[in-house]
Amino acid sequence: MPYQNEYANKTSHVDILNNPDIKRMLGECAFLKPPSDTEALQLAGQFLEPPKSKDESLPEFVIAIDGSNYEVSIDDKLPSTKFGFIKVGVVLISLKEFGDLKVGNFVDPFRVAALKNKNTSLSFFIPSANINWKDQGNVRDSFRALFDKQLYDERTRFNPKEPATSLRSTLFALASLRPGELGTEDEEKLKIHKCPNCGHGPITVEDIPTQQYCPSCHKEVYPSDCLRLWEEVNDFQSNQVVISRMMMILEHIIPAHYIRYFLKESPLLLTNMAFFVDGPLAVFGNAAWIHRSLMIFLEKARQRLARLNASPILMIGLQKTGQVIDYIDHVDRFLPNNKIYCIDDEFRYRFMLGNREPSGKTFGYETYYGQDFIYKTASGKTFNFLIPYPYSSKDLTHSDFNFEKTKIENYENLPRAIALINNLESDLYKNAVVPIALAHRFTAISFEPGGRVLDVFARQTLGGPING
Amino acid sequence: MVDFNSQISIMVKSMLNLETLWKLSKFTPNEQQRDAILYVDGPLCITAGPGSGRTRVLLCRTLNLIVFHGVKPEEIFLSTFTEKAAHQLKEGLRGLLDYATNINGQPYDLSKMYIGTVHSLCRRILNDRRKFLQDFHVSPTPNLMDELSQYFHVSRTKTWRKLVSVLNLDEDTDPHLIINSIFGVQKMSKHSAVTNCIAFFNRCSEECIDPLEAISMLKASDDEFDTYLQSNSLEKDALVQAFSLYNAYRESLIQSEKLRNTDFSLLQQDAYRVLLEGEDTGNVFKHVIIDEYQDTNTIQEKIFFQLAKGHKHICVVGDDDQALYRFRGATVENFVDFPSRCQKYLKTEPKRISLSTNYRSRKKIVDFYTNFMTYANWRRNSGDGGFYRFMDKDIHANKPDDGISIVASTPSSPANVCSEIAQLVKDLIDQGKVEDPNQIAFLYPSLKATHVETMRNALERLGLRVYAPRAGRFLEVDESYDVFGVFALIFGLPEIQGGWGGDYGEFGDWLRQTEINAKQLLKEDPALKQFVADKRAEIETACSDSQALMRVADRENWSLTEPYDLRQMKRKVYSAPGLSETGRKLLGSAYLDRTVERRATEGRPFPLDYILKRVTSLDWSVLDLFYRLTGFTHFKAMFDLAQSGEDEGPICNLSLITQYLARFVDEFLPVLTADLLVEGVFHKVFYFSFLFSIYRLGESEYEDAEDPFPKGRIPFLTVHQSKGLEFPVVVLGNPRRRLHPAGFIEKAIFPFCENENSEPLSRQAEFDSMRMFYVALSRAQNLMIVAHYKGRGQSTNEPFKTLLDDSFPRIPELDLVTVPSFSSKENDLPKMYSYTADYLTYKKCPRQYMIFRKYGFVPSRAQTMFFGSLIHRTLEDLHHEIIRRREEVSNGS
Structure with a gap:
């Protein structure tokens, strides 16, 4: 690392260039290469006609969820003292109203602005490096206390007077479904795998407003500890990774929060709405276990709706970046219009992941709760989207999940998903759909001016100097 | 999160409509069905042909009233012909309302809704007299006797002596013979005397005939009346005796000032009296809906119009061609003349909608029975003209297939006909055209005819088992x-x-x-x-x-x-x-x-x-x-x-x-x-x-309300038993019914009935016969087989005689490949299970569940019953007392 005002030597790289060992090692590396035309044609050949179903009626409402985060230093002179902000936006679009705004694939931006009263958002404040909240003693405990408090806050409740409608209660509902020993099958109880302080575990906590303590060390435990985000919290350095993970978790719990509420109050409304989630239907990191709960949760919801002769919940994860998108960029010109491909593990590992060996029973065994599809619309836009697996578990008793997950006919909602994407495809951004674009626009904290404003806000609130 | 709550009502409003509920319940109404569902303002007369989706329409119409017109379930009076139909409607409605609840989160409580048979609803009116009369001092509800109890009551020595005493007979006269002879029967049997009396009493009650008034009328009768009696071979004295017996019967029901029995027929009069006594009973129900209206009687009509007097929303649904219950007092004229009755009682014209698309039967079957009905002359003889039937119904099949779906046997002796049909039935079963033998029904005008035994033997010779409820005595x-x-x-x-x-x-x-x-x-x-x-x-x-x-x-x-x-x-x-x-x-x-x-x-x-x-x-x-x-x-x-x-x-x-x-x-x-x-x-x-x-x-064999026919057996039924049912294959076992002239009871009560424009006594037998065969023919879904007997002593009724001509398709011409295989659909109407009566019972012991819940065994419960009724009676007394005291207090204050 250089000292301040010390500049690097302009010829230092020459040693590297002349090093024969480095040259040799580079030559020995296998790496992902752009796909050949043959490979692209091979992929194109696997594209199928989009499935048709009797019921392709579009849902009337779309709920799109997108999150954004920003980490701010309280002072330029103290760059290692940081706060984080997360904003998860939820946009509700009535397709009837939206239809009136559409001219071709373009949307009247002024009239879209009129939809803004159908937006809602949840903002979270996270202590990052070197911040101590309410004498918690360290960043990790401050983070835990504050995260839990905010999940339980009235702002997260559908009915402010009913704590059971809080986001934390949804976390309880999901965690109770967890397969194995850590599940409770009781919506009002969840298990934390171990105490963050003494390591005792598992600990069962209840969905109650009062503070709960570890039975072993008697220190505070929080229901949200079950997400294990605290394990990655760093006291003295940036916690950008944790903030991103937290945002990702919220992006997946919030749809479940809505679904749970509707299932309780008016379940059939769920058949008339679609959920768009930004990114893959997958949860990564220490909280990845929650993807299994989500699978069970969605399957239970499907069964409940099936009993009412209603179609399953339409949930779509839309990928804007990533390996699949990178790959599509290379082969797009070969792909046929109005065709769909259900990505199977063989193709993914062989071509998209550079012949990497499959790491487990199936791709995303520990993380994904939805299946990837590549769909090229009639107008030539290509989408990589996911819809939930139609199973409650990947360990099927009588069939092979790897095989079943790639059968298009197993996805009852696929025709509706395709119809919806067709309807919502937008020329606003490349391969975008309007709800995600709107949600993103509503939520995104841009570096200028949003980020700068948060900087000033944080510093003012803490009484620090306002720089810049 | 809260921000979105305002949007939820928009979502609900956007989704909660009839189309969505139809879609969820997998129902696509045709135009007439849609009209019938949506018309909720004023009187409505729906003529519903066989298999035209009447139940669905009734369900959706009621749903429409409750969910989209804000009518509370307790403001609806929905009467059906059988308890089974009431149960189906209630469960179906519960299922449909469940869809609505799952959209708008609003629960609907059907427990207070008046839904059931006329008799059960009349009983409820009596129980709810406080509601209708606003009187808190009402006497206890009379004890209802069912048909068997009524028989026990009349035949009991004490009652029987009381009845006989009003005839002032000599001691050496056989009372049974005398009473039987009043009804034109020359028998000494007490059983016969009792059943004749009961039949007469019930008809009098249904026609609201006051026995004392009738006796006065007879005694003061004029020439015209005497001519009627003479032309119908009726003796005035016999009629006076019959009405005296009826009067004595009514008196026998009063046990004490507070304790009184009633029967099914008088129950309706009791209920009607309550409605007349109350001040605003015509406004208690906003909508009065009556199913199977063609089978209602005079007293029922009075009740329905009294209930609909205030809001005038009366909807009647029926099919005059399926009117079968004249012998129980039903008067099809209630339905056919509904427009003029509306004028009379409500001073308004009803809207008429015809549900004419048949979703049940294949085309040739529908064509046959539609044509069948045109062979009678339905024109009225009166000066006003008109018909004894709705003539403009245009019944047609929804299924377009034109293959042979109705065949007759080769005309021959009963033995040959039965053998030919039995073999065809066996082939149908062997080739999987039905899933179970109980899907092939044999229908007869009467199960006591010799043809029934011949057919049964023919089937049994081929190893097929028969189930014949009411074919013989249950014992x-x-x-x-x-x-x-x-x-x-x-x-x-x-x-x-x-x-x-x-x-x-x-x-x-x-x-x-x-x-x-x-x-x-x-x-x-x-x-x-x-x-x-x-x-x-x-x-x-x-x-x-x-x-x-x-x-x-x-x-x-x-x-x-x-x-x-x-x-x-x-x-x-x-x-x-x-x-x-x-x-x-x-x-x-x-x-x-x-x-x-x-x-x-x-x-x-x-x-x-x-x-x-x-x-x-x-x-x-x-x-x-x-x-x-x-x-x-x-x-x-x-x-x-x-x-x-x-x-x-x-x-x-x-x-x-x-x-x-x-x-x-x-x-x-x-x-x-x-x-x-x-x-x-x-x-x-x-x-x-x-x-x-x-x-x-001759109390009948077991019948299960939900699954009437045991598996593995071919049901033999009377046409009356088959009403409301459908079968993939139907055999009309005997296309002949003797046309009996009107009996004593019909002739005796005719001059005392209020029924206007009624069908003349001389034509009733023919009309009834046509309607009975119409019901039989319209039960078949895929194949209708008609037995065609020929030879000595064999004959068929018109119009079969004409219709089963040489060109009519016969069994040998039927290619079984063209008969569709039947697969039963899951019942569309959801069945509700009770947590305690079903789930917990099953969990406790599946065998007990099977016995008591599925097959309806009555547990031995003498003591439970005793204490149950004791507690019930005590609670009711306490209830009365509390209400009385409360009223005293409020009056005092």
């Missing part, structure tokens, strides 16, 4: 022989003075046969033999104890009514010579002593009679005895047969036996005491008052 099924035979061995058969002749002839034969069958069973099962011996010994012991104790009472000159004195009497009765060990034990019981002392202290001592009966009573009833029998191999096998799904017939009949035995326990002898057995009272009541009545009434 003639194998299971009845077995159970009552064992009973006969335990209790012994009664002795009858002068032998088993006359009325009792056949019954005596039946009883003796049951005994022979049971002896055979005992031979095969030593355990059962031992059981019978044990039970006989128990009875003998109880009887001998009773006699021993009576001897002591005689010796000591005790009156049986005097209080049981523990100090004076106990020692003497305890040491009665010949008293069994069991008798001693019971008499010496410390508990009995304590109870006797307590009662004596309270000033309510037990009479001696009670104590003697108590210690010599059997600790089981006839129903308990039945359940003990079910543990033996022969009877247990019937349960196993049902559980394996092989044959449900036997268990269904056993279930019916429990229902009758429960009636005996409830209405006759709940406890079997030795004195009843010693004095022959039990035998008299059990065999003559009870079993003989059932035997003569």
Whole structure:
């Protein structure tokens, strides 16, 4: 690392260039290469006609969820003292109203602005490096206390007077479904795998407003500890990774929060709405276990709706970046219009992941709760989207999940998903759909001016100097 | 999160509409169905042809009222013809409303809705008199007698004597013969006299005829009236006698000022009276909906229009071509003349909608029965013109196929026709055209015709089993022989003075046969033999104890009514010579002593009679005895047969036996005491008052409301039984019905009826016959087979005679490949299961669930019933008292 005002030597790289060992090692590396035309044609050949179903009626409402985060230093002179902000936006679009705004694939931006009263958002404040909240003693405990408090806050409740409608209660509902020993099958109880302080575990906590303590060390435990985000919290350095993970978790719990509420109050409304989630239907990191709960949760919801002769919940994860998108960029010109491909593990590992060996029973065994599809619309836009697996578990008793997950006919909602994407495809951004674009626009904290404003806000609130 | 709440109401509003609910319930209404569902303002007359989706329309219309027009369930009066239909409608409605609740989160409570048969709703009106009359001092609801109870009531010696006394007969005259002759029957049978009387009483009640007014009218009759009587061969005196009997019957129902019985027919009059007494009873219901309106009678019409008087929203649904119940008092004119009746009662015209698309049957079947009805002349003779039928219904099939779907047998003798049809039926079963033999129905105008037996034999020769409810007496099924035979061995058969002749002839034969069958069973099962011996010994012991104790009472000159004195009497009765060990034990019981002392202290001592009966009573009833029998191999096998799904017939009949035995326990002898057995009272009541009545009434075999026909058997039904049902294959077993002229009852009441424009007596038989065959023909879904008999003594009714001509397709021309295979769909209407009655019962014991819940066995529950009704009565009294006091307080303040 250089000292301040010390500049690097302009010829230092020459040693590297002349090093024969480095040259040799580079030559020995296998790496992902752009796909050949043959490979692209091979992929194109696997594209199928989009499935048709009797019921392709579009849902009337779309709920799109997108999150954004920003980490701010309280002072330029103290760059290692940081706060984080997360904003998860939820946009509700009535397709009837939206239809009136559409001219071709373009949307009247002024009239879209009129939809803004159908937006809602949840903002979270996270202590990052070197911040101590309410004498918690360290960043990790401050983070835990504050995260839990905010999940339980009235702002997260559908009915402010009913704590059971809080986001934390949804976390309880999901965690109770967890397969194995850590599940409770009781919506009002969840298990934390171990105490963050003494390591005792598992600990069962209840969905109650009062503070709960570890039975072993008697220190505070929080229901949200079950997400294990605290394990990655760093006291003295940036916690950008944790903030991103937290945002990702919220992006997946919030749809479940809505679904749970509707299932309780008016379940059939769920058949008339679609959920768009930004990114893959997958949860990564220490909280990845929650993807299994989500699978069970969605399957239970499907069964409940099936009993009412209603179609399953339409949930779509839309990928804007990533390996699949990178790959599509290379082969797009070969792909046929109005065709769909259900990505199977063989193709993914062989071509998209550079012949990497499959790491487990199936791709995303520990993380994904939805299946990837590549769909090229009639107008030539290509989408990589996911819809939930139609199973409650990947360990099927009588069939092979790897095989079943790639059968298009197993996805009852696929025709509706395709119809919806067709309807919502937008020329606003490349391969975008309007709800995600709107949600993103509503939520995104841009570096200028949003980020700068948060900087000033944080510093003012803490009484620090306002720089810049 | 809260921000979105405002949007949820928009979402609900956007989604909650009839189209969504139709879609969820997988219903796509046609134009007429849609019209019928949406029309909710003013009177509406829906003519619904066979298989035209009437139930769906009724459901959706009611749903529409509740969900989209804000009508509360308790503001709807929905009457159906059967309890089964009411149950289906209620469950269907619950299912549809559940969809609405799952959209808007609003629960709908159907418990207060008036939905059921007319009779059950009338009963409810009587129970809810406070609601209708706003009177809190109403007397208790009369006790309702069903048909069997009514028979028991009339035939009971006390009542019967009362009825006979009004005829002022000489002592040497046979009252049975006289009463039968009033109704034009020359018989000496009491049973016949009782059933004739009941039929007449019920018709009078349904037509709201006041017996005293009728007698006055007869006595003051003019020439025109006399001419009517003469032309119909009616004697004025006989009519006066008949109405006098009716009047005496009505008086016999009054037991005391507060306690009164009523029957199904008078119940409606009672309800109507309540409606007339109330001030605003026409506004209690916003919508009055009546299904099967063609089968309603005069008193029912009055009730419906009275209920609809305020809001005028009356919707009637029916099919005049399916009017079958004239013999029960139904007047199809209520439906056909509904427009003019609306004018008369409500001063407004109804809208008329015809549901004419048939979704049930293939095209040729629909074409055939539609054409069939055009062969009668329905034109009215009166000056106003018009028809006795809705002529503009345009019934047509929804299924477009034009293949052969109706065939007749090759015209031949009954033996040949039955063989040909039986072979076809076997082929249909063998080729999988039906899933189970119970999907092929044989329909007959009457199951007592000889053709029925011929057909049954033909089928049985091919190894096919038949199930024929009401074909014979229920007591003639194998299971009845077995159970009552064992009973006969335990209790012994009664002795009858002068032998088993006359009325009792056949019954005596039946009883003796049951005994022979049971002896055979005992031979095969030593355990059962031992059981019978044990039970006989128990009875003998109880009887001998009773006699021993009576001897002591005689010796000591005790009156049986005097209080049981523990100090004076106990020692003497305890040491009665010949008293069994069991008798001693019971008499010496410390508990009995304590109870006797307590009662004596309270000033309510037990009479001696009670104590003697108590210690010599059997600790089981006839129903308990039945359940003990079910543990033996022969009877247990019937349960196993049902559980394996092989044959449900036997268990269904056993279930019916429990229902009758429960009636005996409830209405006759709940406890079997030795004195009843010693004095022959039990035998008299059990065999003559009870079993003989059932035997003569021909009470029918088991019918399950939800799944009427046991698997593995071909049902033989009367056309009346088949009403409201459908079958993939139907055989019309006899296209002939004798056209009987109007009987005494119809002729007798005709001049006293209010019914305007009624069908003339001379044409009723023809019209009824046409309608009956129309119902039979319209039951078939895929294939209709008509038996065509020819030869000596064989004939068919018109229009079959004309329609079954040489060009009509015959069985040999039918290519079975063209007959669609039937696969039953899951019932579209969701079935609701109760948490306690279904789920918990099943969880507790699946076998018990099968027996009591699925097959409807009546548990042995004499004590439960007693305490249940005691508690019910006490609560009702308390309720009355609280309301009375509350009113006094409010008046005082």
